[in-house]
Amino acid sequence: MSLATIIRSEDQLLLPTYDRQKVLFEKGKGVYLWDSRGQRHLDFLSGIGVNALGYGHPAIQRVLKRQASRLIHVCNLFFHEYQAELAKRLTRISGLDRAFFCNSGTEAWEGALKFARAYARTLGTNGHKPKWRILALENSFHGRTFGALATTGQAKYRDPFGPMLPGVSFVEFNDIADLKRKFDGSVCAVCIETIQGEGGIRPVSSEFLNAARSLTKRSGALLLLDEIQCGLGRTGRYFAYQRYGVQPDIVTVAKPLAGGLPLGAILTTNRVANAIHPGMHGSTFGGGPLACAVAIEFLKILDQSLDHITELGEYFRSKLDALKAKHACVVDVRGMGLMLAMELNSADAAKATVAQMLKRKILINRTNETALRFLPPYTIQKKHVDEVIRALDDVLSQNASRISKPKSLARSKS
Numbered sequence: 001m002s003l004a005t006i007i008r009s010e011d012q013l014l015l016p017t018y019d020r021q022k023v024l025f026e027k028g029k030g031v032y033l034w035d036s037r038g039q040r041h042l043d044f045l046s047g048i049g050v051n052a053l054g055y056g057h058p059a060i061q062r063v064l065k066r067q068a069s070r071l072i073h074v075c076n077l078f079f080h081e082y083q084a085e086l087a088k089r090l091t092r093i094s095g096l097d098r099a100f101f102c103n104s105g106t107e108a109w110e111g112a113l114k115f116a117r118a119y120a121r122t123l124g125t126n127g128h129k130p131k132w133r134i135l136a137l138e139n140s141f142h143g144r145t146f147g148a149l150a151t152t153g154q155a156k157y158r159d160p161f162g163p164m165l166p167g168v169s170f171v172e173f174n175d176i177a178d179l180k181r182k183f184d185g186s187v188c189a190v191c192i193e194t195i196q197g198e199g200g201i202r203p204v205s206s207e208f209l210n211a212a213r214s215l216t217k218r219s220g221a222l223l224l225l226d227e228i229q230c231g232l233g234r235t236g237r238y239f240a241y242q243r244y245g246v247q248p249d250i251v252t253v254a255k256p257l258a259g260g261l262p263l264g265a266i267l268t269t270n271r272v273a274n275a276i277h278p279g280m281h282g283s284t285f286g287g288g289p290l291a292c293a294v295a296i297e298f299l300k301i302l303d304q305s306l307d308h309i310t311e312l313g314e315y316f317r318s319k320l321d322a323l324k325a326k327h328a329c330v331v332d333v334r335g336m337g338l339m340l341a342m343e344l345n346s347a348d349a350a351k352a353t354v355a356q357m358l359k360r361k362i363l364i365n366r367t368n369e370t371a372l373r374f375l376p377p378y379t380i381q382k383k384h385v386d387e388v389i390r391a392l393d394d395v396l397s398q399n400a401s402r403i404s405k406p407k408s409l410a411r412s413k414s
């Protein structure tokens with residue numbers, strides 16, 4: 001089927017939830033994707049952080065093929081050999097004690113919220129107010145299901161679907177005074193993306209994260225970190241919180257965990273696990289043998305990749321900083337490791353830049369209106385960074401000359 005036919009069919013048959021770029025991808029290899037016209041694209045978005053090892057990684061393919069021919073699904077009423085081993089690896093790298101497996105980011109976050117409520121109940125009220133309020137941050141994103149949506153601090157995602165889950169209040173991003181104002185003994189959880197992803201690649205400040213940690217510790221509330229986008233190597237550490245030296249009570253992961261297969265995980269402490277009993281939570285598909293076997297392989301490869309991610313992240317960052325110094329339209333460069341953003345001075349400029357980059361066969365996207373987001377595969381080399389920087393430099397120069405050119409000149413050119 002041609003792209004035109006597919007677009008026509010989708011227009012009639014799918015719910016109109018996505019505004020897709022008009023490109024049909026057919027295969028991938030390494031850091032490249034090929035479209036239906038045989039054109040090669042350099043992928044600096046990696047399926048929004050999912051394809052962290054790029055495409056067709058030989059070790060991932062080997063495990064995937066072997067396991068697909070042995071066993072794809074076993075329900076959670078029985079054992080298979082991979083959940084325990086995957087949990088062992090995830091707890092070792094996170095410093096937490098226990099894991100629960102699900103299928104997506106939002107599902108991991110739902111479970112984390114449920115566990116926070118269940119744990120708080122076991123503390124009893126002691127004559128105080130019940131402990132069930134949840135504090136989340138403005139500008140955050142935790143997913144599309146109701147609990148995750150209720151804790152997502154961007155009205156555009158919530159507004160069509162109200163009323164939301166009760167008991168959630170939003171705290172200004174990195175505003176310790178606002179956190180202290182809204183925090184009291186009735187709070188069971190403080191929710192933070194260590195680096196806000198959809199919110200424009202904004203790392204939480206060390207002061208704010210430490211303040212959240214000490215407030216929650218003192219009152220028996222839990223610190224929930226959403227590392228679905230920034231976790232599992234993206235920042236050059238296993239988890240972004242390890243760059244801060246802060247240990248959460250619950251962390252959620254998903255995107256890159258199973259090499260492109262859907263898999264999410266909630267990691268937590270023994271203390272929280274003690275509040276959970278058989279039947280309280282579960283999943284039909286979550287933690288199946290195929291996804292778990294691939295995830296184990298992903299984590300083995302990740303062990304060997306952290307230094308490379310750090311090195312390439314620093315290289316990329318320094319090149320982006322140089323572009324910022326050169327182009328007036330660049331107002332900020334942010335992020336850690338291979339989770340980086342370049343903020344432009346207008347939403348139109350950012351939109352045009354993404355489109356121009358696509359014309360040059362480089363995939364990036366725009367988040368939070370004005371931020372160009374870079375989530376390349378961990379396997380990129382310096383030459384790939386150089387290619388992206390050259391293209392960006394060109395595109396930003398052209399944008400600038402288009403904007404600053406006198407009208408008569410611009411007209412005579414067209």
Ligand SMILES: *Cc1c(COP(=O)(O)O)cnc(C)c1O
Pocket residue numbers: 104105106107109141142143144193197198226227228229230254255
């Ligand atoms: C992507 C993302 C989610 C939601 O994950 P899904 O798999 O799309 O449900 C939640 N939190 C963060 C920080 C994310 O980046």
